[in-house]
Amino acid sequence: MxxxxxxxxxxxxxxxxxxxxxxxxxxVAGFAIGPHPGKRTAxxxxxxxxxxxxxxxxxxxxxxxxxxxxxxxxxxxTAIGLILIGQVVGSNRTSYPFPQWNMYxxxxxxxxxxxxxxxxxxxxxxxxxxxxEAAPNRSTRAFMARFNSLVESxxxxxxxxxxxxxxxxxxxxxxxxxxxxxxxRHPHTPVRSIAIARHTIPVSGYDGKGSVExxxxxRVEATP
Amino acid sequence: xxxxxxxxxxxxxIARFAIYGTWVIVLLLRPTYRLADLPTEWFKPFGxxxxxxxxxxxxxxxxxxxxxxxxxxxxxxxxxAIGVRPFRPLAALAAVLLFMSDMTDKGFNGFAxxxxxxxxxxxxxxxxxxxxxxxxxxxxxxxxxxxxIYGAGMATIAGCMATAYSILGIRRFADGGIEIxxxxxxxxxxxxxxxxxxxYNFEYGLLPMTIPALAALMKLGFxxxxxxxxxxxFVLFSSxxxxxxxxVIGSFHIATIFTMNIFFWENLVLMLVFFxxxxxxxxxxxxxxxxxxxxxxxxxxxxxxxxxYGHSTHCSQPKSTTNHRERPT
Numbered sequence: 001m002x003x004x005x006x007x008x009x010x011x012x013x014x015x016x017x018x019x020x021x022x023x024x025x026x027x028v029a030g031f032a033i034g035p036h037p038g039k040r041t042a043x044x045x046x047x048x049x050x051x052x053x054x055x056x057x058x059x060x061x062x063x064x065x066x067x068x069x070x071x072x073x074x075x076x077x078t079a080i081g082l083i084l085i086g087q088v089v090g091s092n093r094t095s096y097p098f099p100q101w102n103m104y105x106x107x108x109x110x111x112x113x114x115x116x117x118x119x120x121x122x123x124x125x126x127x128x129x130x131x132x133e134a135a136p137n138r139s140t141r142a143f144m145a146r147f148n149s150l151v152e153s154x155x156x157x158x159x160x161x162x163x164x165x166x167x168x169x170x171x172x173x174x175x176x177x178x179x180x181x182x183x184x185r186h187p188h189t190p191v192r193s194i195a196i197a198r199h200t201i202p203v204s205g206y207d208g209k210g211s212v213e214x215x216x217x218x219r220v221e222a223t224p
Numbered sequence: 225x226x227x228x229x230x231x232x233x234x235x236x237x238i239a240r241f242a243i244y245g246t247w248v249i250v251l252l253l254r255p256t257y258r259l260a261d262l263p264t265e266w267f268k269p270f271g272x273x274x275x276x277x278x279x280x281x282x283x284x285x286x287x288x289x290x291x292x293x294x295x296x297x298x299x300x301x302x303x304x305a306i307g308v309r310p311f312r313p314l315a316a317l318a319a320v321l322l323f324m325s326d327m328t329d330k331g332f333n334g335f336a337x338x339x340x341x342x343x344x345x346x347x348x349x350x351x352x353x354x355x356x357x358x359x360x361x362x363x364x365x366x367x368x369x370x371x372x373i374y375g376a377g378m379a380t381i382a383g384c385m386a387t388a389y390s391i392l393g394i395r396r397f398a399d400g401g402i403e404i405x406x407x408x409x410x411x412x413x414x415x416x417x418x419x420x421x422x423x424y425n426f427e428y429g430l431l432p433m434t435i436p437a438l439a440a441l442m443k444l445g446f447x448x449x450x451x452x453x454x455x456x457x458f459v460l461f462s463s464x465x466x467x468x469x470x471x472v473i474g475s476f477h478i479a480t481i482f483t484m485n486i487f488f489w490e491n492l493v494l495m496l497v498f499f500x501x502x503x504x505x506x507x508x509x510x511x512x513x514x515x516x517x518x519x520x521x522x523x524x525x526x527x528x529x530x531x532x533y534g535h536s537t538h539c540s541q542p543k544s545t546t547n548h549r550e551r552p553t
Contacts, residue, residue, distance in 0.1 A: 043398045060226040060461045067372045076380045087391045092336040096271035099336045101392035107400035109412045113420040138254045146334040181261045201415045206433040
């Protein structure tokens, strides 16, 4: 039993040894730069070690890497290492251009979203405000996130007129700027106002779009 | 044998065409210079680019500067896509401008995500390789003293993409645990993405909310996609695993259009080039015009024997093709 255990440890040592220095460098760099090491990061780092060790066991990879010159080997390891360090760092603002890859990873995501409804003149037509026409970012949803975070930063939308919080002021100002840009580009169908509402989807008991709970939050008029 | 290990100049040229061609489309669809209308105080640079003083960014974000840089970048990417030389200096300039373009776009969002990052990494890696030696307007070349260099270019980009897919899958397991697959997380993701603002306006992501069998299928699919993501680096070494991976990840990227209004078309292009043998097959089907490399069944061509590569200054006598270890490194 002890012999089998010793053999297992020896085998593990043999498997991990070739990739350990590279892995350690990634982990140390990630933890040194990153502000958010935690239980998850430790788990991930362990998974990276297993992944690297398993990959190194593949003869095709070892053969390929040994064929490369030293410079190209360094390029390959640096490129992959930087992507891994970015994941360990845990802060996209710090690690950019090597941000985290963490799409749809939360087990308890919010079942709410914000809708920005514009009222357009002269017809009075209402429709979702076309953010992409005011700000043609490569990801419109990513651009909208700046407004969503402003909405979330407002503690209460029920403050009496004239007693607006700085967060509401900031939201109004930014939305008016956006409406002004849109209206400059669409002088014949300008937007008159944008109404923001919080939509909550009932996960259990969903019964069509009619069952979505809609809470109006604020309406911002365009600057004349 | 690793996928692309013996890639030809033509295969790397196809990759170059796909990468810069995709960038041309991205730049045409979303011209960065139009962001100059947004207030500069909304712009917040990240990472090392945050070290650039705000005054310099103020100059960069001027409409005329962004317009000129956009036109230059678009022209560069178009030239690089068709294989104009000198490739490396042009590609290096494009890499810097693409970085600035990406920062300009994301700096107005207030946060950095990984959108288009795989495509950006590919554009950063290509300048290190002779990617204009094949499949371009310039005369084909073959570096016989370093034949592995074409495969190295393909594999470095494929390796970066594979790493990104894999760590995303690992993050989902580490962050969401098993609950992310057994709970209603995927239903929430699908329904919110179906209803919130989008370009496509598909609402099929709402169907699992009312059809329990579909909900179960989505949960199972979510788990399988995550497993496939984690296993991505291994698909470069096994054609059988690669076929399964392509079906799972390919269907996932297509399904997200209809169920989440998300379409990573750039990733699909990169997948076709770097996770299939299509680029290499395009070479094998035309052996008479291409040089033979290790492991291929294509006939060996000597200098000047019917191959345009034969006129290259790098041309030399063909070497043994039976053992990769014997090839010069």
